[in-house]
Amino acid sequence: xxxxxxxxxxxxxxxxxxxxxxxxxxxxxxxxxxxxxxxxxxxxxxxxxxxxxxxxxxxxxxxxxxxxxxxxxxxxxxxxxxxxxxxxxxxxxxxxxxxxxxxxxxxxxxxxxxxxxxxxxxxxxxxxxxxxxxxxxxxxxxxxxxxxxxxxxxxxxxxxxxxxxxxxxxxxxxxxxxxxxxxxxxxxxxxxxxxxxxxxxxxxxxxxxxxxxxxxxxxxxxxxxxxxxxxxx
Numbered sequence: 368x369x370x371x372x373x374x375x376x377x378x379x380x381x382x383x384x385x386x387x388x389x390x391x392x393x394x395x396x397x398x399x400x401x402x403x404x405x406x407x408x409x410x411x412x413x414x415x416x417x418x419x420x421x422x423x424x425x426x427x428x429x430x431x432x433x434x435x436x437x438x439x440x441x442x443x444x445x446x447x448x449x450x451x452x453x454x455x456x457x458x459x460x461x462x463x464x465x466x467x468x469x470x471x472x473x474x475x476x477x478x479x480x481x482x483x484x485x486x487x488x489x490x491x492x493x494x495x496x497x498x499x500x501x502x503x504x505x506x507x508x509x510x511x512x513x514x515x516x517x518x519x520x521x522x523x524x525x526x527x528x529x530x531x532x533x534x535x536x537x538x539x540x541x542x543x544x545x546x547x548x549x550x551x552x553x554x555x556x557x558x559x560x561x562x563x564x565x566x567x568x569x570x571x572x573x574x575x576x577x578x579x580x581x582x583x584x585x586x587x588x589x590x591x592x593x594x595x596x597x598x599x600x
Contacts, residue, residue: 385458388452392430395427399532417517418525418526423542423543429442429456440495440497442463443466444465497517497523510583514579527583533552
């Protein structure tokens with residue numbers, strides 16, 4: 368392995384990079400005007416809950432969590448090298464991590480999705496909120512069945528959530544990753560809870576998957592409308 372790759376992959380480098388990333392995200396969050404919709408979401412949310420987001424909008428997700436004990440949370444992060452940096456930053460921001468990711472094809476076990484399912488169920492049973500992206504690499508904005516199954520087996524509600532910033536850089540990659548910039552507006556928009564019955568059959572599970580997908584598209588459009596000036600406030 369080349370020297371540069373060895374350095375980048377080293378625990379010391381990843382720890383330092385995670386610290387820098389966490390401090391940068393704190394700067395973005397605290398220097399921006401925050402708009403939360405609905406404004407009373409923290410009063411009405413039924414916890415513990417499953418927080419669903421789209422890939423590419425996840426960098427500010429740790430700030431969904433409040434400091435109260437009932438807001439403790441864990442997040443599902445891939446085992447990929449890029450995921451390692453995200454995991455270090457999330458942990459610096461007080462979010463527990465579970466490693467693994469889903470797949471639309473036959474790679475679910477290789478990517479750790481099956482191994483991560485039981486820890487996610489345990490986290491919800493222990494009172495942790497569980498955050499994860501609904502779409503799986505590398506098919507953007509198409510919800511997978513993993514999050515549906517998690518809701519079915521846990522009995523916990525799924526809340527579709529989108530976070531957008533008025534100042535951002537959008538990468539031209541598969542999930543159109545948004546690099547949030549400081550000194551702007553940040554909108555966090557949450558949808559209504561979605562429940563999946565424990566005895567749901569294949570048709571009901573497919574309908575729930577489509578409902579999650581539609582709800583995430585709705586809150587995403589609303590969040591960007593707010594920060595880009597085409598919505599209120």
